[in-house]
Amino acid sequence: MVNQEDRIIIRTENVNFYYGEFQALTDVSMAFETNRVTALIGPSGCGKSTLLRLLNRMNDLIDGCRVEGRILFEGRNIYEPDVDPVEVRRRIGMVFQKPNPFPKSIFNNITYGPRLAGVSGKADLEALVERSLRQAVLWDEVKDILGQSAMMLSGGQQQRLCIARALAMKPDILLMDEPTSALDPISTAKIEELIEELKKTYTIIIVTHNMQQAARVSDFTGFFYLGKMIEFNVTEKIFTKPDMKQTEDYITGRFG
Amino acid sequence: MNRKQKEAVIRAVFFSFALVSILILGLIVVSLFREGLPLFRQVSVKDFLFGMEWYPTYDPPSFGIWPLIVGSVIVTVLATLIAIPIGILTAVYIAEVAPPLLKDVFKSVIELLAGLPSVVLGFFGMVVVAPWLQDTFDLPTGLNIVNASLILALMAVPTIASISEDAIYAVPREYKEASYALGATTHETILRVVIPSALSGISTAVILGMSRAIGETMVVLMVAGGAAAIPESLFDSVRPMPASIAAEMGEAPFRSLHYQALFATGMVLFFITLAFNLVADYISNKFKEVGSGTL
Ligand SMILES: Nc1ncnc2c1ncn2[C@@H]1O[C@H](COP(=O)(O)OP(=O)(O)OP(=O)(O)O)[C@@H](O)[C@H]1O
Ligand SMILES: [Mg+2]
Numbered sequence: 001m002v003n004q005e006d007r008i009i010i011r012t013e014n015v016n017f018y019y020g021e022f023q024a025l026t027d028v029s030m031a032f033e034t035n036r037v038t039a040l041i042g043p044s045g046c047g048k049s050t051l052l053r054l055l056n057r058m059n060d061l062i063d064g065c066r067v068e069g070r071i072l073f074e075g076r077n078i079y080e081p082d083v084d085p086v087e088v089r090r091r092i093g094m095v096f097q098k099p100n101p102f103p104k105s106i107f108n109n110i111t112y113g114p115r116l117a118g119v120s121g122k123a124d125l126e127a128l129v130e131r132s133l134r135q136a137v138l139w140d141e142v143k144d145i146l147g148q149s150a151m152m153l154s155g156g157q158q159q160r161l162c163i164a165r166a167l168a169m170k171p172d173i174l175l176m177d178e179p180t181s182a183l184d185p186i187s188t189a190k191i192e193e194l195i196e197e198l199k200k201t202y203t204i205i206i207v208t209h210n211m212q213q214a215a216r217v218s219d220f221t222g223f224f225y226l227g228k229m230i231e232f233n234v235t236e237k238i239f240t241k242p243d244m245k246q247t248e249d250y251i252t253g254r255f256g
Numbered sequence: 257m258n259r260k261q262k263e264a265v266i267r268a269v270f271f272s273f274a275l276v277s278i279l280i281l282g283l284i285v286v287s288l289f290r291e292g293l294p295l296f297r298q299v300s301v302k303d304f305l306f307g308m309e310w311y312p313t314y315d316p317p318s319f320g321i322w323p324l325i326v327g328s329v330i331v332t333v334l335a336t337l338i339a340i341p342i343g344i345l346t347a348v349y350i351a352e353v354a355p356p357l358l359k360d361v362f363k364s365v366i367e368l369l370a371g372l373p374s375v376v377l378g379f380f381g382m383v384v385v386a387p388w389l390q391d392t393f394d395l396p397t398g399l400n401i402v403n404a405s406l407i408l409a410l411m412a413v414p415t416i417a418s419i420s421e422d423a424i425y426a427v428p429r430e431y432k433e434a435s436y437a438l439g440a441t442t443h444e445t446i447l448r449v450v451i452p453s454a455l456s457g458i459s460t461a462v463i464l465g466m467s468r469a470i471g472e473t474m475v476v477l478m479v480a481g482g483a484a485a486i487p488e489s490l491f492d493s494v495r496p497m498p499a500s501i502a503a504e505m506g507e508a509p510f511r512s513l514h515y516q517a518l519f520a521t522g523m524v525l526f527f528i529t530l531a532f533n534l535v536a537d538y539i540s541n542k543f544k545e546v547g548s549g550t551l
Binding site: 056 | 356428430431432434435436437438439440441444449452453
């Protein structure tokens, strides 16, 4: 095992996943350490997003899909029948590939989740909005326009707003599915800095197609191919001396 | 014939068909005005619109359509109030909640309802709803505002439901995913994200449903009771504008004042429906511009 056992926050055990007849993941077992950044890499269609969405039960929304195996979050299988997916999603936040703010004001975007979770009171909400926006390094840019529609922000700002919105739930884990793939280099750099900062408080699992990004921001890296986890190790090892030939080929860009 | 010429011919054909329908519409409007406007040489616009008495066949006649306007507005508003919750809930259920099989069943039922001839609905109002109202509330007649509103609501529901459903269906999947990922339940997501995002389409649906109800003739002719007086209770009979036109046109002598007054009533209806459609158009365009975010 790569990771230190007592630092594991979430792990998958022999997970198979099917979209109808199609098997998207085969026997995936991996463990994620707390307060670390783990990157998932691999060619398009290899099942990275599928795995990410399994971790907070977002795949429940897809008709006709099926999970086998166990996913243990703090020792508990989140696919047990008595687990409420809403509870899981409150503790495991997600940022999507395409920025997807609600067509609501910046303020209401951030307070959407916390309000549903029962946070009320103007002062509390305002403090929460400021804290989340500061964490996402967006506060200075939007502090005077909190009442304006989030749709007016640039793509990079929207993505940081989405990160702030996820952080406002104070999740334990933050899942990020190619959070910078739609952004320019400057916004990307900002979000990478942000990830560096966030890992002090959060556990981050990030999918990326950008090898430099994975190398820069992550502590661990898992390489996937055709629904299987091929190699999972400390990022430095994966990028300098991978054990598997497939990993090396992919990282060096010699892939089929 | 090369491709360019073919395209030109096809374009010309489509253009002429479009032109024909616009032309015919224009002719209808022109004849409506030509037959209706002469009334105002004898009766002032104010007396016509706000006159309390509609006695077109008395001597001297009076041509005040205020009771007819009130009748139209009241049955339309009441019908809309009934049809909005039913139509929107149906749309939400079909678009967001129903399992695929039930979804198809509901959609076909709605389409069937939309396709029912209004005379059949009117018939239903006369032989089922009217006696029931009469017995239950001990009324002199079951042909009244409540009856007409119920049947008109039944006609407006398919319009509201199917246009709202399209609007709800068009709400980007990303919004819903964002909501679920923040720990919202299905009903919270529907109430706080889906419906607000679809609001422009839903408003358009409601207004088109209203304009369908206010122009509907057969139903109000059959079940509204036909009394040309300002109603005092919801169980009074009324005579909405379309009913008045349909009932009296046959007996009004050609180009008489009565005949002109009926055409003028048609003009009023025309302007009301036009206004409804302009408002619906405005709302759907206004929200379209806001759109989703740019990258
Ligand atoms: N909703 C779905 N229904 C059916 N099949 C799906 C669905 N979503 C994904 N798949 C399939 O599952 C496989 C894995 O998809 P997934 O989205 O996890 O890939 P990915 O590694 O994230 O790819 P990318 O890098 O392009 O985002 C693909 O073959 C895809 O076609
Ligand atoms: Mg993906």
